[in-house]
Amino acid sequence: MTTMTEVKQPNFLMMKRVWIAIALPIVIFYFLGMRGLVQLAIIWVFASIMLLMFAYKKFRIKKWNASTRDHFGEQDGMWSHEFGPTSMKLDQHRGLIHLREENKHKTYPFSAVKEWRYNLSTTRQRTGLDRELDRTHDFRESGFYIAVDDVQYPEWRVMFFPQKGDFNSQEGIRDTELQLKRWMHIFDKIINR
Incomplete structure (x- = not known):
């Protein structure tokens, strides 16, 4: 029996944290409008950046996991x-x-x-x-x-x-x-x- 092991490569845009980072300003805009989006800009921008940074770190690990x-x-x-x-x-x-x-x-x-x-x-x-x-x-x-x-x-x-x-x-x-x-x-x- 010949066995080849290869793990499926991850997709950064399909990670949950990326979707949450994208959805955060959209949800704020939907419920609070443009004014609320601008007033809460510092909070949602910081939260989105943090989510994207953590998502990227996890993405790199998953990519390395799949590279063997x-x-x-x-x-x-x-x-x-x-x-x-x-x-x-x-x-x-x-x-x-x-x-x-x-x-x-x-x-x-x-x-x-x-x-x-x-x-x-x-x-x-x-x-x-x-x-x-x-x-x-x-x-x-x-x-x-x-x-x-x-x-x-x-x-x-x-x-x-x-x-x-x-x-x-x-x-x-x-x-x-x-x-x-x-x-x-x-x-x-x-x-x-």
Whole structure:
């Protein structure tokens, strides 16, 4: 059975918060007329901006959730994972692994793969700007690492993002951990044959 997992891409204009932000001035105009709309302008403009900002943040997370592309080819022998500017593809029949990270990409025989591991950094509880900096650091340090017999590129990092939840929510951390463990199992099964 060949399995391809891909989540449906979100649509910003279909989010509830966007509709509420659009409807707020319309409802005020309907009930209070132009005068009420102008008098309450500071309130509804501020509320609409806040709603749109929160909607955009949620939209970005949903977009990243939907950006993971996995192919589990138990029948065709092709196994692949892609997220952002990184990907890995295992061709079981030809014994090759194709790796891409940012603007570099190479193909290696399975025999060139020395080891693989994953890192899943989690956020320390902080507040304010420091917490945001920690989140970026955690995401940039997390991933699936593949060490190969290559002097120029001895280690490759393939990025992962939760398909459910945020990278810093318990649900998101658990989802990412399961994805990484699934790929550890696939590498054990395919490369160690």
